[in-house]
Amino acid sequence: MCGAETTNHSTESNGFGGNLSLIDLDPGNPTVFEPYWRRMGDKCRVVIPGCELMSYKAATKPGKVCWFLLPELEDAIVRLHRLVGNAVVDDRYIVVGTGSTQLYQAALYALSTPASLKPINVVSAAPYYSCYPEETDYLCSRLYKWAGDANEYNANKSGPFIEVVNSPNNPNGSLRESVVKDCGQGKLIHDLAYYWPQFMPINRPADHDLMYFTFSKCTGHAGSRIGWALVKDREVAIKMTKYIELNSIGVSKDSQFRTAKIMELLCNEHKEFGLNSSNNFFEYGNRLMAQRWESLREAIGSSDLFSVPSFEQQHCFFLGRPTKPYPAFAWLKCNEETEDCGSLLRRYNILGRNGKRFGADAKYLRLSMLSSDDVFEDFLDRLNAIRLFEE
Amino acid sequence: MCGAETTNHSTESNGFGGNLSLIDLDPGNPTVFEPYWRRMGDKCRVVIPGCELMSYKAATKPGKVCWFLLPELEDAIVRLHRLVGNAVVDDRYIVVGTGSTQLYQAALYALSTPASLKPINVVSAAPYYSCYPEETDYLCSRLYKWAGDANEYNANKSGPFIEVVNSPNNPNGSLRESVVKDCGQGKLIHDLAYYWPQFMPINRPADHDLMYFTFSKCTGHAGSRIGWALVKDREVAIKMTKYIELNSIGVSKDSQFRTAKIMELLCNEHKEFGLNSSNNFFEYGNRLMAQRWESLREAIGSSDLFSVPSFEQQHCFFLGRPTKPYPAFAWLKCNEETEDCGSLLRRYNILGRNGKRFGADAKYLRLSMLSSDDVFEDFLDRLNAIRLFEE
Incomplete structure (x- = not known):
């Protein structure tokens, strides 16, 4: 299951008598950023008249290959990357997709055609994103296949x-x-969904042949299903565009328009107020994620039961200060005596995604760090309680 | 080329000295309906606050299978079909897609899994929609293949x-x-993209196992990329949902929201003003398409050079009166002496889609009837001129 759907489950026996509310940290729905957007109010609302954005086509500029990319979105993407400094945008073709999921598949298509005699092998270092195998293999393509x-x-x-x-x-x-x-x-595909200052110090602009980002993780607007690829080679960009044409005849203009508007707002706020404003989204996001990671590390404490990865502080050129990585997921590891971390947490009605799904083992469990404040607080309380019962 | 992109071409020699402006009637971009939506003004604009529609998930009702379908869109789809009477919606699962193109592929996936030893054959009676072959075969799936x-x-x-x-x-x-x-x-897939009263008398509600529609042709909002399937079998609906999850983790919430709003407006206007108002979209659309077809038949006249299909008048239960079919495309046939209808029109800088692309022959050319008023008028003038020169 790659999406964000809820999971049916039954409450199992635990130290609390099985009466615990469900805490679902399996999907990575980025609801953590909703309060920020609520606070921004009318500044970031979009208005679309009934007669606008009706065409399949976009009024693309000369020389562009992605015929359904709104020029205002292209401009906003370039402006945002230049501001954040997380990717080289010069001499790149931009291809918009229905989320980065569609772009991943567009990239596979572009890099595997014309077809060889055998499907080309697709690999990623374990632990890898749990959806890559199924997204690669569900159509049983003769162009490419998952190879672990x-x-x-x-x-x-x-x-x-x-x-x-x-x-x-x-x-x-x-x-x-x-x-x-x-x-x-x-051939390489760089999936840079999380290379934003709230999650990771920006130490250089990424400069790869084929890299993609998603609005879902950049600002938390997952419902809009907007991703974009930055592509060096024109023929690859043309093939990716062709894939999206055959797959869905382009990408929602309404969501492209909304994405452009919100990106422009981020850039305008930064230009006007700089980093020291509580309105600066990335500064706000970084501090929020820092708090969450600090709270999580406190809740785990010196426990022998669980551990999470440690990260070194690095200078972030965007924030202009040192910061640690604050990933969107906690990659929780149980101690040697616990074989299945997911089973242990499920007894306390916490759902995560089993390490096996990532090509790792069941000692690991992926937990979302992007839930709403309420859910995250409940999660920390529950973790503390588990330690009391299990240690 | 399945999308709506423009075609690069060079002007060829013609009786006018090659100085004719391009009339591109190859893609089916439904710009014909834009003036209606402009006239409706603020009634049909949508406003989306920055903090709304951020989740991958939708707050689906119990028993629904499509976890990313907005409930307000589901309600609007049901209401619109009940009003128009063009499809049975009771006891159907609704699956939303990024246009009907994604739903076609979701249907292929759903009807061909689990995989057989050989790919299942996909067929459609010629002349068939020109994009079916390429949309079926571009990923070289072992699940299904185009069989003509x-x-x-x-x-x-x-x-x-x-x-x-x-x-x-x-x-x-x-x-x-x-x-x-x-x-x-x-197994059958029913593609009912054009079964709306502006194009076809509604003589009964369609009642098939798997049928789909698209907002692009219903109201002309192609840029939103919204389609929906009505599916009788729960397992098929689950598999189609799974396909869309793996393909793009759902469908733009912004466009779903806008589609729901516009469908509700259509229904509300009809409820308030009935058919006799110039605000009734389908009545307006039917009269507009009737005028276009009458003008086209006049322009072709008693010409020996071209012909288009004839249609019988039928009672339309929605409009409450007899009406002829007014298709979204003219399927133009040249006379016996002309081998390639597309070449003939291209000499006069009119682009259409060659009959061969539809499994027919080059005597046929598909021309969009949904262009803007200006382009359509130019097309009629040009047709008259061609007759003067060629006959």
């Missing part, structure tokens, strides 16, 4: 490949580079 | 199949039923 952990892939034995580099990585928050040796046979 | 003209398909020899029934049919406007014999081996 990039660390175990040997191009000399197994042939040409596509490696997906997710950096910072979902689920464990690490910064990554490609790992397969013999890159003469490989 | 349904009229030539023999299930007893070639095995299980999916037949796509497009009714009224794009490109030729005919009402259709399935044609392959031995339906014990077949």
Whole structure:
């Protein structure tokens, strides 16, 4: 299950007599940022007249390849990346997608056509994003197929490949580079969904051949389903555009319009008030995520039961100060005696995503750090209670 | 090319010295309805606050399978179909898609899984919608493959199949039923994109296992990329939902919200003012399409050069009067001496879509009847001029 759907489950026996409310931290729905957008009020509302945005086409500028990309969104994307400094936008083609999920598949299509005799192998270093395998294989394409952990892939034995580099990585928050040796046979996709200052110090503009981002994680507007790819090679951008044309004849103009408006607002607020305003979204987001991680580390404490990854402080060029990575997910590890971290937490009615889904083992569990304040507080209380009962 | 992109071309020699402006009637961009929506003004504008519609999920009602379908859109779809009488909505699951293009592929996935040893054959009676072959085959799936003209398909020899029934049919406007014999081996998809009163007399509510519609053709809002399927079987609806989850983690909430608002407006206007108001969208649309078809038939006149299909008048239960079909496309046929209708019109800088793309021959050319008023007027003038020069 790759989406954000709720999971049916039954309450199991636990130290509290099974009467605990459900805390669902399996999906990564970014509701943490809603209060910010509520506070911004009318500034960020959009108004769309009934006669606007009716065409399949967009009034694209000369030389552009993505014929359904609204020019105002393209401008906003370029402006935002230049402000944040997280990606090179010069001499890049921009392709808009229905979320980064559609762009991942557009990239696979672009990098695997024309078809070879055998499907090209798609790999990513474990623990990898749990949806890559199913998104790669559900249509049983002869163009490409999932081939598992990039660390175990040997191009000399197994042939040409596509490696997906997710950096910072979902689920464990690490910064990554490609790992397969013999890159003469490989093509790279960089999934940079979480490379924003609230989650990760921005230490350089990413500069890869094919990289994509998503509005869902940038600002929390997951419902709009907007992602964008920055692509160096024109032919690859043309093929990705072709995929999206065949898959859905373009991308919602309403959501493109709304995304452009909200990105422009972020940039305008930053220009006007700088970093020291409580209105600066990324500064706000970074402090919020810092608090959450601090609270989580406190709740785990010196427990022998659980651990989460440690991160080093680094200078963030956007924030102009040192900051740690504050990933969107906690990659929780149980102690050696506990075989299945998910089962343990499920007994206390906390749902996460099992480490096995990420090519790791069941000692690990991925928990969303992006839930609403209420849910996050309940989660911390419950963690404390689990320690009392289990230790 | 399935989308609405413009085509690069060079002006060829013609009786006018090659100085004619381009009239591009290849894509079916429904700009014809824009003036109506402009006239409706503020009534149909939508306002979306920055903190709304942020979640992947929708607050779906109990028992629903499509977890990303906004309840207000579901209600509006049901209300609109009940008003128009063009489809049975009772005991149906509704699945929303990024246009009907995504739903077509979701349906293929749902009807072809679990996978068989061989890809299931996908057929449609020629002339069929020109995008079906490429949308079926671009990912080289082992689940399904395009197998051409349904009229030539023999299930007893070639095995299980999916037949796509497009009714009224794009490109030729005919009402259709399935044609392959031995339906014990077949599954049906009904593409009802054009079964709305502006294009076709509504003579009964469509009542099929799997049928889909699109907002693009219903009201002309193609830029929103919203389609919906009405599905009888729960398991099929679950699989279609799964496809859309894996393909794009749902469908733009902004566009779902806007679609719901506009559908509700259509229904409210009808309830308040009935058919005799110039504000009734379908009555307006029907009269507009009637005028266009009358003008086209006049322009073709008693010409020996071109012909278009004839249609019988039928009673429309929605409009409460007899009306003819007024298809969204003219399926233009050239006379016996002309081998390539597209080449002939291209000499006069008119672009259409070649009959070969629809599994027919080059004597046919599909021309959009949904262009803006200006473009349509130019087209009629140009047709008259062609007759003067060519006859």
